[in-house]
Amino acid sequence: MERGAIDIVELDGPFDLQATVESGQSYLWNRADGGTYEALHAYGGDDWYETVVPPIPDVTDERVVVRARQVGGIHDGTLEWEASTDAVPVLRHMLRLDDDLDSIFDSMPDLPLVNRAYDSYEGMRLVRDPAFPCLVSFICSAQMRVARIHGMQRRLRETYGDDVALDGESYHAFPTPEQLADRTEAELRDLSLGYRAPYVQRTAEMVATGEASPRDAVGLPYEDARESLTRFVGVGDKVADCVALFSLGYLEAVPLDTWIRTTIAEYYPECDRGSYAETSSAIRERFGGEYAGYAQTYVFYHLRAGGE
Numbered sequence: 001m002e003r004g005a006i007d008i009v010e011l012d013g014p015f016d017l018q019a020t021v022e023s024g025q026s027y028l029w030n031r032a033d034g035g036t037y038e039a040l041h042a043y044g045g046d047d048w049y050e051t052v053v054p055p056i057p058d059v060t061d062e063r064v065v066v067r068a069r070q071v072g073g074i075h076d077g078t079l080e081w082e083a084s085t086d087a088v089p090v091l092r093h094m095l096r097l098d099d100d101l102d103s104i105f106d107s108m109p110d111l112p113l114v115n116r117a118y119d120s121y122e123g124m125r126l127v128r129d130p131a132f133p134c135l136v137s138f139i140c141s142a143q144m145r146v147a148r149i150h151g152m153q154r155r156l157r158e159t160y161g162d163d164v165a166l167d168g169e170s171y172h173a174f175p176t177p178e179q180l181a182d183r184t185e186a187e188l189r190d191l192s193l194g195y196r197a198p199y200v201q202r203t204a205e206m207v208a209t210g211e212a213s214p215r216d217a218v219g220l221p222y223e224d225a226r227e228s229l230t231r232f233v234g235v236g237d238k239v240a241d242c243v244a245l246f247s248l249g250y251l252e253a254v255p256l257d258t259w260i261r262t263t264i265a266e267y268y269p270e271c272d273r274g275s276y277a278e279t280s281s282a283i284r285e286r287f288g289g290e291y292a293g294y295a296q297t298y299v300f301y302h303l304r305a306g307g308e
Contacts, residue, residue: 001167002086006079006097013101014074016123020095021049023301024146025246026127027137027153028174032067037147046071052157052164052173054130057215059093063173065166066090074123084166096125108288113267114295117302126297127246131214132207133174134247139203139234140196141242146304148192155191156180180204199234206232214243222250223277237276245293254284254296259303 008015021029022037030036032048046069053064067082068091079097081087092098105118129137133153140152157172160179164171180188181204188197206212212232217225225248229240238257244250254260256276264271264283271282287295302308 001082001084003080003082004086004088005081006088006091008070008072008074008078009076011097011101012099012103013105014123015070015077015079015095015097015101015125016074016121017049017068017070017079017095018047019121019124019301020127023121023124023297024304025297026129026134027146027150028129028133030154037150050171052161052171053090053094054133054174054176056090056093056130059089060085063164064090065164065171067166082166084164094128096128099125101125104291104294107291108295109286111287111295113263113299113302113308114287117295117298117307120302120305120307121298124298124301126251126294128249129247130174131243131247132177135203135214135229135232135235135239135243136174136180136200138239138242138246139199139232140193141239142196142234152191152193159191175204177204177207181208196234199232202233203235214247217244218248222252225250226253237280241280245297251291251293252284252289253293254280254287256280256283257300259300260296263299263303 029049029051032050048067048069050067053066055061055063062085064087065084066087069080071078071080081091108114137149137153141149157174160175160183161173164173180200183201185197185201188200193200214229217228220228225244226237226240229235229243230237238255241253241255245253245255256279268283268286271279271286273279273282284292
């Protein structure tokens with residue numbers, strides 16, 4: 001096992017690990033105390049978070065077990081880690097530690113709601129999750145609280161993912177497309193996936209057989225990338241936007257979930273244009289275009305946590 005630390009003071013802008021991994025962007029991290037998405041602490045805790053990272057193009061050729069915790073403040077603390085190999089490239093990639101958060105926020109329009117959200121969760125960054133687990137997570141997200149979505153992904157890992165050891169402890173990798181494609185609808189329903197079970201099974205089959213990959217969208221213009229992702233069973237525009245934003249690096253994407261539609265109705269009614277595409281375009285412009293997904297994620301977490 002290797003150990004190390006990343007000094008937050010060396011990053012461009014603050015960093016808050018808990019807000020980043022428990023804000024509804026990612027369902028792939030487990031908090032070691034078992035309270036992920038159920039018992040958020042006030043900032044200042046030093047909880048360990050754990051995940052198993054699959055091979056990621058241009059980042060790691062091997063599967064990596066990672067444990068990380070934040071010690072100290074969001075401006076001058078450290079991100080400590082333990083892992084099966086050097087975790088710095090993996091953490092920088094998955095937690096977007098190379099983003100210039102100060103510059104990103106400075107580039108956003110001066111909107112009171114966005115400012116309040118940023119002040120509440122300063123240091124939260126977008127995630128860059130592996131594409132297939134991210135896709136499955138958000139297929140499971142429809143009409144679900146974040147704690148239940150996380151529970152589904154945890155059960156998938158524990159039931160069908162490989163066991164991976166680190167320093168004598170066993171961790172569960174997210175199932176590969178092949179492992180999920182081999183499951184029956186009934187088996188997936190037994191894990192409380194409900195009507196999402198056939199969507200997950202068929203999507204896994206599409207990826208396992210090479211019929212389609214979520215990474216096919218990488219490099220396409222944003223609208224084309226969203227359209228590419230809707231090829232998967234159970235994926236509409238909102239889920240496609242989530243995958244584009246939280247995995248594939250389309251930071252302009254604004255998923256129109258219930259919270260953001262409520263935000264539009266209450267704060268920006270002029271952005272409601274009827275159709276998903278036109279409303280999405282309008283709120284992206286209102287949130288500043290290039291980094292609109294950052295504004296969306298701050299607002300989503302702020303409102304979901306009862307900030308207004």
